[in-house]
Amino acid sequence: MTATQPVSVIEPDGTTQGHDPGLSDEGLLHAYRTMLTVRAFDDTCMKLQRAGRIGFSIPNKGIEATQVGAASALRRTDWLFPSYRDFGMALYHGVEPVEMMHNMYGNARDTSKGRQMPVHFSFLDPIHFYSISSPIGTHLPHAVGAAYAMKVRGEDKVALVSFGDGGTSSLGFHSGMNFAGVWKVPVVFLCQNNGWAISCPSEAQTASDGYAVKAMAYGMPGVTVDGNDLLAVRQVVSEAVERARAGEGPTLIEARTFRMGGHSTSDDPTRYVPAELLAEWEERDPVARFERYLEARGLWKPEDRDRLYAEAAAKVNAAAKEAEGVGPPALESIFTDVYADVPAHLRRQGQATFDLARRKGDAAAGDGEFPL
Amino acid sequence: MTATQPVSVIEPDGTTQGHDPGLSDEGLLHAYRTMLTVRAFDDTCMKLQRAGRIGFSIPNKGIEATQVGAASALRRTDWLFPSYRDFGMALYHGVEPVEMMHNMYGNARDTSKGRQMPVHFSFLDPIHFYSISSPIGTHLPHAVGAAYAMKVRGEDKVALVSFGDGGTSSLGFHSGMNFAGVWKVPVVFLCQNNGWAISCPSEAQTASDGYAVKAMAYGMPGVTVDGNDLLAVRQVVSEAVERARAGEGPTLIEARTFRMGGHSTSDDPTRYVPAELLAEWEERDPVARFERYLEARGLWKPEDRDRLYAEAAAKVNAAAKEAEGVGPPALESIFTDVYADVPAHLRRQGQATFDLARRKGDAAAGDGEFPL
Amino acid sequence: MPTLTLVQAVNDALKTAMRNDDSVVVFGEDVGPKGGVFLATEGLTSEFGEQRCFDTPLSEDGIVGTAVGMAMNGLRPVAEIQFQDFIFPAFDQIVSEAAKLRYRSGGQYTAPMVVRTPYGGGIRGGLYHSQSGEAYFCHTPGLKVVIPSTPADAKGLLIASIEDPDPVLFLEPKALYRAVKAEVPEGHYTTPLSTLRTVRKGTDVTVFCYGAMVPVCEKAAEQAAASGTECAIVDLRTLLPLDEEGVLEAAKQTGRVVVVHEAPRFCGFGAEISALIAENAIEYMEAPIARVTGFDTPFPNTLEHHYMPDHRRVLDAIEHVAAY
Amino acid sequence: MPTLTLVQAVNDALKTAMRNDDSVVVFGEDVGPKGGVFLATEGLTSEFGEQRCFDTPLSEDGIVGTAVGMAMNGLRPVAEIQFQDFIFPAFDQIVSEAAKLRYRSGGQYTAPMVVRTPYGGGIRGGLYHSQSGEAYFCHTPGLKVVIPSTPADAKGLLIASIEDPDPVLFLEPKALYRAVKAEVPEGHYTTPLSTLRTVRKGTDVTVFCYGAMVPVCEKAAEQAAASGTECAIVDLRTLLPLDEEGVLEAAKQTGRVVVVHEAPRFCGFGAEISALIAENAIEYMEAPIARVTGFDTPFPNTLEHHYMPDHRRVLDAIEHVAAY
């Protein structure tokens, strides 16, 4: 069940030995455009961060095929439990860049109401893209619990939960995997082994032979896949999703890929990533790999890249502009959503905040009456 | 590396196909007497608990061979990180029953000074028998940390950490195993799979195929052994200990055995243990198994059992009598050992306690001056 | 009306909630066929089946973490932690996840769930079967913390907690599980959260307490009354969100306050009661605000009766503030 | 004397302790070659080698749990938790194990170790990179909790913590990591734990604070002085065990008290200061004991400047109690 040799589909030259991707030409191009949008989003955010317009961002260069390939195996009725590096999954299913930009700016239209850091998205539509948490690994048991609910209600849904190589050391990995195995719930565990947990390389993360083998500790199948091969990821995730839908329980998938940038805009990877290693992986760029595939299928020509990237970038830049124009959340947003109703002590704290703002002549106070 | 068929040495008829136990005749009889002392200790504690003399006890019937076989593979310079069901390991290395009885009574001579529940022993001599904690699994990382210290100092020591099947689900199992694998420290993980975590059977604890296989998730060898076969346990633990001493890192051992009594004196196992299953395991009683071995070696005759058991029981009963005669810990023991020194606020709380006791005419106050 | 012990009332509440709402599920260690180590979940698996009451692996992180996932997806999980002392492996899931989910997702995802667990001393449980950890949780916005002290409240508050839209930590005083029997209404009813219970009226001293300390305070108040000091006793019942107005009012009525809990004193829940009063009603105070609490040490075993506040220590404090 | 930032002083303390004592080891996530996400451990691996400063897998439970094991067996571990917000997976190891080991083993086994971690807001970190969790830990007998507010104290207190025989949680105000440079003595010295630092003398109002709130309070006190109110400022430095006598004395000297912290108010550390005073010195109080704190909500991101107490809010409270 556990394969150490990663599954791959797209050959270096773009051919696939007759593999059926199960996607129309338009579907394949949508996947491609989504990867370009991820890159455009990254590039834009990097610039915005360097310019001091936003505070923080998380780059995805190198792992786009894993994100998009995995997302493509889900229906919109399924649930996604993403890590902070997975917004490509949201884009694939139709979340608009501008909705993400509201979060990057923490503005009044951010679904998190400006409470979370950038890249901590939360969406309900068009797919459940579960609110991203900073603590690593806590969302694995959440996916398992949500999948338990799907199972007892007899729904034809699955939960896909995504996390990093570092995430396998977390408590949530152990308890989530264990409970999922025992309960046989419809959940797919996607470990994105991108080589690093910030500066910690995989060999300092675990002594195991890769990550897929950890599935054996929980009585579920473990599969290793070439994470830079969109179709291979799509295939193994689809198989796991079908197993889950059929009531056959969870699967652990390890997608082997490489983080080609820093951990975040705060990180300087040259302090610890060997240059040769990076160069080696740059050769295996997942977007270029998919382009060769599209080209082999006659769906893409080299000159398409710049045009399509420019289209994506234009949309992302427009999104940034729009988000930048939206003001900050209202002052009272500090005090709401702590509970379903605002309790008396928070009402008092809110009113005191408004009173102070008004006394100090701070516009944030509005008319000075705590509105809730 | 991972063997699902448990290693065994002693055949049902007591023969061993020429196995060298690596113990003298006296050593073999010491192991046997230790198992009888565990039984006598259990029997006595059960009676004391039923009579209301002590509050609580944990029976060990069925798992004596695992405890004693494992302990016999260690030197007294090694460290033991036991679970609450492992005091046979302490007995084997020379801890006197009376030292244990002081803990069962929580009296002034208890090494824990009457602070811990019964069966939560702590000893430094003649072997490090690490203070038992109630929270399950927390001691695994402790063993790994202690072993790290052994390793960096270049000591020829190992740490053996013992825990139950239920313990494998704990956080400490995941982090302890993972760190041990990466650090390659001299530690032996002994999972005593006794079939139950209180009322939870193994199949509800994990979906994995036994527990030894979990070693693969951490890049270390996993071995399954017949836990009712003292010599088999001794052998596999010895091998793991030797690997550890040789700098080859940790091993996970699963000893398959069966808890033939309740979880504790508070538990009624008939609510959940199928009678046939119990009967099946009673056939495989580890003490009887070892007796057949000793008999085949000419070291034991059926009439020896009652005599040796009576000797053990006499010692245990005398220990109980002695412990019962010791008074409770002094009142100030509530306030000491919180920190190395008693800080001012605890001094004040202690003095207030003494004052109140004196005012209310309570003998616990001694002369009424907080002595610290 | 049937008379029930507190733990029977808990059991009754669970059954009532499960009969009322199919989405209520109960799980934890040994809660299935064994019925829980204190028998709080007895009979649930047989009545509701294994999908609605079941045992879990030995992982509190997993128990609470999966409960969050169930809650956000339409179930109403009631998770049991076998002893409050063993809740700490789930601390991250409670504090970082359950309590913050609504806030961080702007209300898109929520965790209406209950974590039930027995707490407190009195069973010779030593360091790890005796703790009162309420203060650890009360510092956590987004969480509710409820502690009943009577069978009727146990049932009414537990049903209210299960029906609450927010995550509730429900701490059950194990010392009272079988200590008293009292009348408990049949069928469905709720006792509103964030309301105080006046246990006893009195004009001289106000005693604030909760859980297993309530009967201890009652006994102390009786003895105080015998020598002419009339105590009001307030059972806080919901610690978070606390009825702060009610606390201040009760404190003002006597101007003399004693706060009682089993947990260690330093940064314990009593500190918040004192601080509230010192901040909002200090001008009414005619005496120091006294705290009677466990000591700032781990919980001992043999000497637990010295560690836990008893009526003598409470009475001593009442006399002290009354005479001030 | 060199002038250092607070984070440089931490780095200096680690180097000094490691040079002084071979048994000191430093580990945590990214503390090795990367030097820690805030560079507090920069240069340690290259100076002391991989056995004495190294990266760990991503498990705070494992970091603190193995530190306990090292500590009981002769090493002096200094574990880093990358952000205090991520310490909760280790809560059980800290609260149940490190803090209780000496007590439960009657002194046979001990855990002399330090857990260092940056805490607090001010870097636009939102819910999970901004928290001030000190109160969660201060309710834990057996543990020490230390928070420096100046570079010199950071070094002296950290060395004292590493040499202390008991487990110490060392919380570093990340907002101050690079905010100030100040003189820091070279080489080995210690600042004794459980002592207060008088930041400023004053006769009208006493302000208790710690960590990143100290400069905020200083600014408020300057403004108050401009309008004639002289504030004493006390930096608590060690929250547990607290110098309670010193706190009471400082409170009595003015009879007007303001307590300031970033953490949420409810059951925060400020409550303990208020309660201590209300219990032992209420007769000296001429005004309500005011608290200026974070709100009882999770930590927001965009509006963090409204959430964190600033000099305006502190000044407001000073004026309020001064005028009372």
Ligand SMILES: Cc1ncc(C[n+]2csc(CCOP(=O)(O)OP(=O)(O)O)c2C)c(N)n1
């Ligand atoms: C519990 C916890 N500890 C530490 C951190 C700090 N941290 C943020 S990301 C990260 C590394 C994660 O690595 P990995 O899981 O491989 O994901 P990747 O960033 O490579 O996608 C760390 C240590 C955290 N967020 N949560």
Ligand SMILES: Cc1ncc(C[n+]2csc(CCOP(=O)(O)OP(=O)(O)O)c2C)c(N)n1
């Ligand atoms: C963290 C934690 N959760 C729950 C408990 C309550 N508890 C005590 S023993 C036990 C079962 C342990 O089973 P196992 O690890 O198989 O050991 P055994 O008792 O069978 O030797 C449980 C759940 C505990 N002590 N610690």
Ligand SMILES: [Mg+2]
């Ligand atoms: Mg990674």
Ligand SMILES: [Mg+2]
């Ligand atoms: Mg077991």
